Amino acid sequence: MNAKKGIPIFIAILFGGLTLLGLLFNLPALNNLMLGWAGFIAGFALLLGILNLLYVHSSRTIKKKNFYSAILVLSMLGVFILAVTDNMGLTDNGVQTTFNWVLAPLEAALASLLAFFLLFAGFQMLKRQRTIWSILFILTAILILVSNALVVSTLLPQNINQIIRQVQQVIQNIIVLAGMRGLLLGIALGAILLSIRILIGLERPYNK
């Protein structure tokens, strides 16, 4: 094995092992040191991401004359200038105001559209395949949606309200929870074995 491939494997195994020991034997000094380094790398990686965003959209603006990319580049530069002027005391809370007035409403709008997209996707699924499972999926979704509305309603008699609550509890606390736990157990097993493969150098996502 040459040094170019060997050094990353050595670093991965060493730091993987140290992190594991730090967590198992509760060594706060070691854990904090590792977390600090990981945080520094993540921060630097975020900076690389922002530079990538600027580079990609500047290229698209210049080469493809893409209008949306030009808007993005201008917005990025605008927010950056606001951050600088905020810091110098020339503007007051400029970045936060931009977030509150532009980003937050846009994200709220997207989030509110999500429910409609999901309903639409559900009916598309029913159109795509009319199997017992797809029908069951839609029926359960509708049942939970309707029952959520009905349990808070004061128009329904108390005993019917009670039955709806029980049906809802059976679906959520038994059927859904059992499925979720099965899913999470499988994920946990997969994650443990992937971690072990990385710890002993059998899996090398960093070493292409």
Added chain:
Amino acid sequence: MTPVITLVIIAVLILILVLLMRRIQAGSVVALRPLRGYAGLRGQVGRAIESGSQLHITLGRASLIGDASPASISALTVLDHVAKDGCANSTPPLVTLADGTLLTAAQSSMVHGYHQAGRSADYDATATQFIADNTDAFAYSGGVASLIHQEKVTSNVMVGRFGSELGIITEAADRKQIDQVIGSDDPNALALATAVTDNLLIGEELLAAGAYLEQAPQQLASLKLQDILRWVIAAGILVTAVLSFVL
């Protein structure tokens, strides 16, 4: 559980993994259960190559540092596979992501894909795009959706950690009537994905990406060990349940 017991369990698992790996290297065959997600992925890579258009792959919002890193590592394995075939056939995938740590790894996958194809000079840095920070789910999903609308892509592959924002991206792909493959370890995202496509990689199926796509002995051995552990856990649950009734 004391740390020593945990270390012993890890050592035993490593020992079994190595033994299983040796058996596979010696010629023992591991039968893999067919998974629609991987079959769909192979089909989409093939169609992208035939039509000469790009495949879009997004790697989710998880960092390589943190509890969701296994999903991100598996997403990178899927990218390796897609990049290898795409770069060899002049149809490199369009890669989007929402974490800086994933960016360098994804770029490395693309560089490696071109290198394997003997076309290192063709590498295009703009094909791997950071969309938004992972703390901003809707900015990420909005950015990816807009890219799907603007670019000529034949299919949409979503692998990694997603939340409910997955619905925004799948809607954009659905409007463009392109095929989708979705793999995640998040139960909420999977519930949404079920309504969108049949090509699903559910939780541990995504984590088995290496075994299905690369079929290296260590990955097949790991999958085999995972099956053994699953039976042990299932038996443990059943025995505990029976004992709680009896005692």
